[in-house]
Amino acid sequence: MRLGGFAANAVIAGAILWSLVTTDVELSRLVSAGPRIADFLGRMFPPDPTVMREIVKGSAETLRIAILGSVGAVVLSVPLGILASETMVAPALFRPVRTLLAFVRAIPLILVAMLMVGAVGLGPLPGIIAIAFHATGMLAKFYAEAIDGVSRAPIAALESAGAGPLARLRHAIWPQMAPVVARDTIFRFELNLRESLILGIVGAGGIGFYIQTYVRSFQYDKAASVTIAVVVMVIAIEAVNVALRRRFA
Amino acid sequence: MSAAARIDDLSFAHPGAALPALERVSLSIPSGESVALLGPSGAGKTTLLALLDGRLQGWRGRVSVLGTAFYPDRAPPRPCRPDTGFVFQEFALVERSTVLRNVLNGRLGRMPPLRALSGQASAHDMTVVRAALADCGIADLAERRVDSLSGGQRQRVAIARCLAQEPRLILADEPVSNLDPARAGEILSLLTGAARMRGATALFSSHQPDLARRFAQRIIGMRNGRIVFDVPTSELDEDATADLYRDAGPMSGIGLRAVR
Numbered sequence: 001m002r003l004g005g006f007a008a009n010a011v012i013a014g015a016i017l018w019s020l021v022t023t024d025v026e027l028s029r030l031v032s033a034g035p036r037i038a039d040f041l042g043r044m045f046p047p048d049p050t051v052m053r054e055i056v057k058g059s060a061e062t063l064r065i066a067i068l069g070s071v072g073a074v075v076l077s078v079p080l081g082i083l084a085s086e087t088m089v090a091p092a093l094f095r096p097v098r099t100l101l102a103f104v105r106a107i108p109l110i111l112v113a114m115l116m117v118g119a120v121g122l123g124p125l126p127g128i129i130a131i132a133f134h135a136t137g138m139l140a141k142f143y144a145e146a147i148d149g150v151s152r153a154p155i156a157a158l159e160s161a162g163a164g165p166l167a168r169l170r171h172a173i174w175p176q177m178a179p180v181v182a183r184d185t186i187f188r189f190e191l192n193l194r195e196s197l198i199l200g201i202v203g204a205g206g207i208g209f210y211i212q213t214y215v216r217s218f219q220y221d222k223a224a225s226v227t228i229a230v231v232v233m234v235i236a237i238e239a240v241n242v243a244l245r246r247r248f249a
Numbered sequence: 250m251s252a253a254a255r256i257d258d259l260s261f262a263h264p265g266a267a268l269p270a271l272e273r274v275s276l277s278i279p280s281g282e283s284v285a286l287l288g289p290s291g292a293g294k295t296t297l298l299a300l301l302d303g304r305l306q307g308w309r310g311r312v313s314v315l316g317t318a319f320y321p322d323r324a325p326p327r328p329c330r331p332d333t334g335f336v337f338q339e340f341a342l343v344e345r346s347t348v349l350r351n352v353l354n355g356r357l358g359r360m361p362p363l364r365a366l367s368g369q370a371s372a373h374d375m376t377v378v379r380a381a382l383a384d385c386g387i388a389d390l391a392e393r394r395v396d397s398l399s400g401g402q403r404q405r406v407a408i409a410r411c412l413a414q415e416p417r418l419i420l421a422d423e424p425v426s427n428l429d430p431a432r433a434g435e436i437l438s439l440l441t442g443a444a445r446m447r448g449a450t451a452l453f454s455s456h457q458p459d460l461a462r463r464f465a466q467r468i469i470g471m472r473n474g475r476i477v478f479d480v481p482t483s484e485l486d487e488d489a490t491a492d493l494y495r496d497a498g499p500m501s502g503i504g505l506r507a508v509r
Contacts, residue, residue, distance in 0.1 A: 153341035154354075160302050161414050162330030162358020167365040171354050175346045 044224035051210070051222045055229045058200070058207030062233075065124050065206050066193040069131025073192070074185060076136040081143025087155070088147060088169070098144070104137030109195055113204040124205030131192050131199075138191075142184040143177075150176035183245050190241045197230050207233075251316070253418045253450035254278045254301055259310035261296060270296040271308070272474040278450060280417075283441045285461035285482075286454040288471035289494050294454035295338070297471070298420045301452070302335045315417055331358035334416030336440070336453075338423045340407040344396040348387060348406050351395055352378050355413030381412040384443050401432050408436070412443055419444050421453035425460065433457065437464040458490050 082088050084097040112133050116126030154172040163171065200208025207230060214223035255277045262269040271293045278284055286294045299305050301314055303325035312319040317329050334355070342351050356374045357365045364371070370378065382388045385405040390398065395406060404424065411419060421440055425433035437453070441464045444451035455461050461468050461482075468485050470478040470493045478489050 151344075153337060153339060154343045156304070157335070157337055157341035157410070158354055158357060160304065160330060160333075160335045161355050161410070162327050163354070163365060164327065164357075164362055167357045167360075167362070170366055171346075171350070171357065171368060172343055175343050175350075178345070 040220060043218075043220040046221065047224035047228060048219070048221035049225060051214075051225050054210050054222075055207070055226055058210045058226070059229060059233060061124055062193070062196045062200075062206035062208075065127040065131060065196040065199065065204075066189065068128045069135060069196065070185070070189045070192050072128065072132030073135035073139050073188065076132065077140035077143050080136065080140035081147065082169075084140055084144035085147035087150070087152070087173070088165070094144070098141070101137050101140050104133065105141070106137075107134070109134040110198075110202060113199050114202050117203045122203045122205075127196060127199040127204035127206060130204060131196060134195070135188050135192055139184065139188050142188070143181060146177040146180040146184065147173055149180065186241055186244045190237050193237050194234060197233070251280050252277045252313075253280045253282070253315060254452070255311075255313045256301075257311040259300070259308060259312060261300060261305065261308035263296070264307070269474050271300070274310075274474070274476055276469065276476060276479060278452060280450050281445075281448060282467060283444065283451045283465045284453075284467045284469060285465035286452065286469050286471060287456075287458060287461050287490065287493060288454075288477075289456070291473075292471040292493075293474040294471055295422050296474075298335070298422050298452065298454060301418075302333055302420055303330065327358070331414045332416055333418045333420060334411035334414045334449075336407050336411050336419070336421035336424050338426060340403045342395045342403060342406055342410070344394075346395060347391065348382070348393055348395060348398070348409075349378070349391040351406055352381055352391075352409045352413050355381070355410035358414065377415060378409075378413050381409040384412060384446075385409040385439060400427055401436070404428065404436055405439070408440055408443070412447070415447070417449050419449050419451045419453075421451070423454050423456065426456065433460055434463065441465070458485075 080097060080101065084094050084101060086094050088094075109130055113126055113130035116129045120126050120129070150173050154176070155168050158168045158172045196206050196208075198208045200206040200210065201212045203209070207226060210226045211223055211230070214220070214226060257275050259271055259274045260269055261271040274293075274297065286297065288294055296305065300308060300312065303314070303319060306321055306323065308321050314325070315329065315332050317325060319325055343354070346354075350368070353368065353370055353374065356370065356378065357368075360371075360374065379388070382391055385408050387402060387405045387409060390402060390406075395403060398406065404427075408421075408424070411421075419440065424440060425436050428436060437455075437460055440453065441451050443449075453465075458468075462485060465482055467479070467481050469476055470489060472493055477493060478486070480486070
């Protein structure tokens with residue numbers, strides 16, 4: 001046991017050392033960057049309030065991407081969650097579906113968004129598709145776990161009373177899993193909204209587009225205004241999410 | 250009188266178990282009778298009841314319930330499932346649903362598939378459910394959520410759900426194991442009374458010989474997966490009952506002292 005602990009510590013220390021030694025980390029550059037950082041910050045303040053229209057427009061688009069992407073993910077996740085649940089289907093079906101979901105989760109969102117921008121062009125549509133696709137990998141897994149986590153006894157009771165599989169899903173499984181599904185869906189919506197904020201950087205719509213535009217054109221005061229809006233939005237979403245999750249606890 | 254359940258030379262072992270849960274069991278239960286299954290834990294009572302409910306496969310022998318022959322390789326056809334009602338030991342209720350919804354769940358097997366899915370009850374369904382709630386003394390709890398009820402109230406909901414099925418055979422797995430003696434008497438009186446009123450057959454398992462005597466016309470004693478005795482209640486031999494629980498531990502025959 002002690003040997004195992006020592007080995008684990010040695011591996012961790014080795015990984016840190018390897019990263020430090022082989023990565024080109026020159027702390028002196030960080031010191032010399034001080035004036036430049038001060039210059040950026042100086043140019044950011046005061047934030048330019050004239051971009052309020054762009055902020056409102058970008059925030060609304062980000063919100064729409066998150067909402068539509070989340071709806072798409074829920075629509076895809078309901079059937080896939082059922083098919084990934086060992087309570088509902090045979091191992092021959094749920095195992096390949098789980099593998100498929102793991103594969104979907106493994107593809108980074110930004111990569112999906114870039115591919116979608118290439119496929120369908122700039123704007124919110126590639127963002128919505130990317131969010132729906134990426135979130136399904138996690139949400140369908142959560143839904144399957146919610147189905148499998150319910151008490152089996154009421155399901156057996158309804159089966160004994162002659163209820164069919166869909167009636168059992170509706171009246172024995174759903175009432176038990178509903179709070180978990182609501183909590184997980186709200187959590188996923190929060191993640192979707194956070195992720196939508198940066199999708200604009202690759203041209204997939206939303207407020208991120210303005211951040212990218214203002215930074216690239218050295219309009220740091222405008223970028224600062226957009227960044228403040230993003231921070232406010234994230235804090236607001238988190239507060240709403242915490243309140244809702246407490247309700248479903 | 251026709252048989253509500255008939256079993257011939259039945260044996261069954263749970264997957265992976267070294268010993269059989271039931272061994273060469275034969276019995277016939279006439280329609281309308283109230284029968285108690287008595288025996289210590291591990292005697293095979295729950296297995297026998299689950300098998301009669303059509304929930305177990307892989308057995309050997311012959312089984313027929315309410316005139317339908319069971320086959321060891323498949324569950325009985327769904328249309329005949331509602332005719333057999335089951336009261337589960339741990340109630341098996343949907344905790345977050347209301348009492349009314351739980352009792353309505355007992356009607357699902359009698360509804361057309363689409364109505365079962367939507368849960369929309371017909372006027373007849375509601376009449377049956379209201380009667381079951383009233384018979385179990387829980388009509389005033391209909392809108393309460395199950396997770397806000399006491400153990401005794403939950404037990405009544407479980408019985409009401411079973412009665413809402415309009416079963417011709419009622420199977421109950423230790424329906425009073427978690428209740429004090431006064432409550433246990435009440436619940437068994439309710440169960441056997443409701444079965445009698447509906448002309449249904451009742452088969453319940455119990456650890457309590459005194460309650461079995463009070464509420465059953467016939468008592469079947471089981472031990473180690475076999476039937477040890479099968480007698481009318483009036484002929485129950487106290488020594489045979491005591492033998493049933495011999496070496497079975499102090500908690501296996503609650504109320505045994507009352508018979509001795």
